Amino acid sequence: MNCALFRTLLCILLGAGPAQSIQAAEQGKAVPKRGGTFRVSFPSDLRSLDPAIAYDNVSVPLCKMQFRGLLNFDDGVNLVPDQAKDWSISPDGRTYTFHLRPGVRFGHGRPVEAADYVFTFERMLDAKLASPGQTFFLGIRGAAEFVAGKATHVIGLKAPDPETFIVELVEPQFTFRYVLAMTFAGVVPREVVQREGANFQYHLVGTGPYQLAQWKRGVRWQLVRNPHYTGADGNVDGIDIMIGADSTTATMMLERGEIDLVLASPADAMRFQRDPARRDWLLPVDTASMDYLFMNTEMKPFDDIRVRQAVRHAVNKERLVKLTGGFSTVARGIVPPALSWTNNLLPLNEYDPPKARALLQEAGFPDGLKTELSYIVTTPVFARLAEAVQQDLREAGIDAELKPLAGTTFIVKASSRRQIPFGIWGWFQDYPDPSNFLDVLFNGERITETDCHNAAFYNNPAVNRLFHAAATNMDAQVRTKLLKEAEAHILQDAPGVPLVCEQYPVLLNPRVRGNLGHPVWLLRYESVWLDP
Amino acid sequence: MWTRLLNRLFWSVVTLLTTAVLVFLLINVVPGDVAHVIAGPKASPEVLQQIRERYHLDEPVWKRLGYYLAQLAHGDLGHSFVTEEPVAQAILRRLPVTAALAATAVVMWMLIAMPLGVLTAKHRGSWFDRGVLVAATVSLSLPSFWLARMLQYWFSYKLGWFPVAGVRGFTSLLLPATTLAILFIGYYARLIHSNMVEVLDSPYVRAARAKGAAETTVLFKHALPNAVIPVITILGLDVAVLLGGVLFTENVFALPGLGKLAVESVFNLDVPMIMGAVLVSATAVVTVNLVVDLLYRWVDPRIKDAY
Numbered sequence: 001m002n003c004a005l006f007r008t009l010l011c012i013l014l015g016a017g018p019a020q021s022i023q024a025a026e027q028g029k030a031v032p033k034r035g036g037t038f039r040v041s042f043p044s045d046l047r048s049l050d051p052a053i054a055y056d057n058v059s060v061p062l063c064k065m066q067f068r069g070l071l072n073f074d075d076g077v078n079l080v081p082d083q084a085k086d087w088s089i090s091p092d093g094r095t096y097t098f099h100l101r102p103g104v105r106f107g108h109g110r111p112v113e114a115a116d117y118v119f120t121f122e123r124m125l126d127a128k129l130a131s132p133g134q135t136f137f138l139g140i141r142g143a144a145e146f147v148a149g150k151a152t153h154v155i156g157l158k159a160p161d162p163e164t165f166i167v168e169l170v171e172p173q174f175t176f177r178y179v180l181a182m183t184f185a186g187v188v189p190r191e192v193v194q195r196e197g198a199n200f201q202y203h204l205v206g207t208g209p210y211q212l213a214q215w216k217r218g219v220r221w222q223l224v225r226n227p228h229y230t231g232a233d234g235n236v237d238g239i240d241i242m243i244g245a246d247s248t249t250a251t252m253m254l255e256r257g258e259i260d261l262v263l264a265s266p267a268d269a270m271r272f273q274r275d276p277a278r279r280d281w282l283l284p285v286d287t288a289s290m291d292y293l294f295m296n297t298e299m300k301p302f303d304d305i306r307v308r309q310a311v312r313h314a315v316n317k318e319r320l321v322k323l324t325g326g327f328s329t330v331a332r333g334i335v336p337p338a339l340s341w342t343n344n345l346l347p348l349n350e351y352d353p354p355k356a357r358a359l360l361q362e363a364g365f366p367d368g369l370k371t372e373l374s375y376i377v378t379t380p381v382f383a384r385l386a387e388a389v390q391q392d393l394r395e396a397g398i399d400a401e402l403k404p405l406a407g408t409t410f411i412v413k414a415s416s417r418r419q420i421p422f423g424i425w426g427w428f429q430d431y432p433d434p435s436n437f438l439d440v441l442f443n444g445e446r447i448t449e450t451d452c453h454n455a456a457f458y459n460n461p462a463v464n465r466l467f468h469a470a471a472t473n474m475d476a477q478v479r480t481k482l483l484k485e486a487e488a489h490i491l492q493d494a495p496g497v498p499l500v501c502e503q504y505p506v507l508l509n510p511r512v513r514g515n516l517g518h519p520v521w522l523l524r525y526e527s528v529w530l531d532p
Numbered sequence: 533m534w535t536r537l538l539n540r541l542f543w544s545v546v547t548l549l550t551t552a553v554l555v556f557l558l559i560n561v562v563p564g565d566v567a568h569v570i571a572g573p574k575a576s577p578e579v580l581q582q583i584r585e586r587y588h589l590d591e592p593v594w595k596r597l598g599y600y601l602a603q604l605a606h607g608d609l610g611h612s613f614v615t616e617e618p619v620a621q622a623i624l625r626r627l628p629v630t631a632a633l634a635a636t637a638v639v640m641w642m643l644i645a646m647p648l649g650v651l652t653a654k655h656r657g658s659w660f661d662r663g664v665l666v667a668a669t670v671s672l673s674l675p676s677f678w679l680a681r682m683l684q685y686w687f688s689y690k691l692g693w694f695p696v697a698g699v700r701g702f703t704s705l706l707l708p709a710t711t712l713a714i715l716f717i718g719y720y721a722r723l724i725h726s727n728m729v730e731v732l733d734s735p736y737v738r739a740a741r742a743k744g745a746a747e748t749t750v751l752f753k754h755a756l757p758n759a760v761i762p763v764i765t766i767l768g769l770d771v772a773v774l775l776g777g778v779l780f781t782e783n784v785f786a787l788p789g790l791g792k793l794a795v796e797s798v799f800n801l802d803v804p805m806i807m808g809a810v811l812v813s814a815t816a817v818v819t820v821n822l823v824v825d826l827l828y829r830w831v832d833p834r835i836k837d838a839y
Contacts, residue, residue, distance in 0.1 A: 045796070130571065130582040132571045135576035244787070245697045252696045412563065451581075
């Protein structure tokens, strides 16, 4: 189904109302206008918009405005060349060759050369920078030696001429094409980075439609047009980012016309949704994310598959969606609907308390059981989900005591072995491939003592083999089959229960037009235009 | 006098050092891992390890404390773990906002509290005195976050008289300063009132009246300067606390002051930044205490004898 049509129908189904769809239809017809300043507000400061550092949902869309790379996504999750004229992958899946688009210049005027890409990738791999993006590029030939300090250059990165960039991988890796579209791969000018060193974050120069004009930490960021950008993106002349206003304050500012966009709290979003006069200020943005229950398969009582399956049948997912204010959809499986495929044949809801009780009895818990349900207290959606799940579980005979934890405490414990038996967590895609959910969250070969994303510590050798086969297979159809098989195994073993796919409730000043929401980038500020 | 001053300075340094050590140890008791804050919750084990090595996070607390104190001895507050910004630079950028807010608030509440205190003392027992007493009790009991939000809602959001939030010149400070002033006016009005009552009964005031001095002269020239002396100590301490950051007020009005910096740093487990904010706050308290002592000697020459 057409993506825009799907979103419009989704908005109607979720009660976003006809105003929303009318606005969307108008946006489709209207001709974008250039000019004006788009004003946004975020509650806390951004760590950095350096493409090697930015790695959160707020920073990445802003980073992408300044830094562009070889590939990008279209309005959906399909890859398209961005600053590459063309690209090819060798038949063995190990070599990626890019020819750069002529005329692409950095913000300071110099044309981009292939050597800049070599520098950009080596910079990100440099252990001294400790870039969170490093891990995605470790499949490049010679990357491991470079990271370990055993080589001064990465032999798998080549620039035979200024317009040709070649990346060689150790083994075929289907998802590497997506990695090249991440903001981590946004090209940086080597001489500026070498000159500025750690201060590059204050003197950002990229090839995107905008560039940093002013940065007052904790107060304000200001982006203006990059005069050397020749692409099609970028309608507004500048973007003002105000830092520090909490959700309530920012919403008041929006209503007073002092800012144009707020990432709304659920309470404010629901208030706007209920108000017919201002319902069209609300834009629920679909996200390629999934909130889920994880059950630590190495800890009692969740080492018993029957207990895990009982939990699966105890949870009423449709009720959870209502409790998020309608700003989510049921997660049928582990792969969210916003990705290239999702298994729509999976049941919407497996809520069946009698079956859950029977499974518990079979597992040796005829009188039910007691456990603790941990979650991050500062994430409002997790708190709501935890309370609702607790109620559902009680019906099935499971007494789950809620254990709210601070963000970092939860992350450290949940990613360490045998620390948290039962918890709620969420995953937002790094790139829109199903393996980014399935393989990352449930591959037993990725289990480590600490810092492990497989919070269920689920280890099924058959599933691990499917993951390995899918990772190195370059045939999209075969991969889909392998990953769907892996997903079916995981759902049957129930190390986790997918709960909901969240939507981002965004509040917009009515003067804002354009297709702002995007399944990968969340928000595309460069697509926004303003009514006079 | 100089011996006494040096003695005070020595103990001030000891106080600051003890504060630094205690706070450092307390922060490190908090469970959590700043590496996850720096690299994000999705970072790989390899990157997390690189970050831990870079910031010595995998070393024992006593060793990290040693590194920190050595750095402090060189006058270096270090760099933020999260933003890599020099801590001193971050604090210096935030301090003017907090200082301007505190100064505006102090001027506001003293300008109102002083005449209120004097007049209620002069007319003690009257309806005016009782009314001010009730108002003072109410203002003292108001929670700052509620008052700030109410003022913001009515005067910015509903009436549009002030910007809702942010730093946009002096007008941005008026509502936050009013919030603080309202919270303090009642207390200071009563403080000045009780001191004035005591002073108005003293022989030199009776003498001034007997000489035929005008009542305004008696109140504001003879009585008030003496009644204000004990108030200076408390005002000094309050100013020091305000300089440490006004958490709720700064937060509601999105003012990038020290309080907001401190809170953000705590959420991020950004040890160098938390330490910097605490040390600035502690230094403010210690310094103001010292200054108040010196001011005492100037305001009331009799106190010189104590030195």
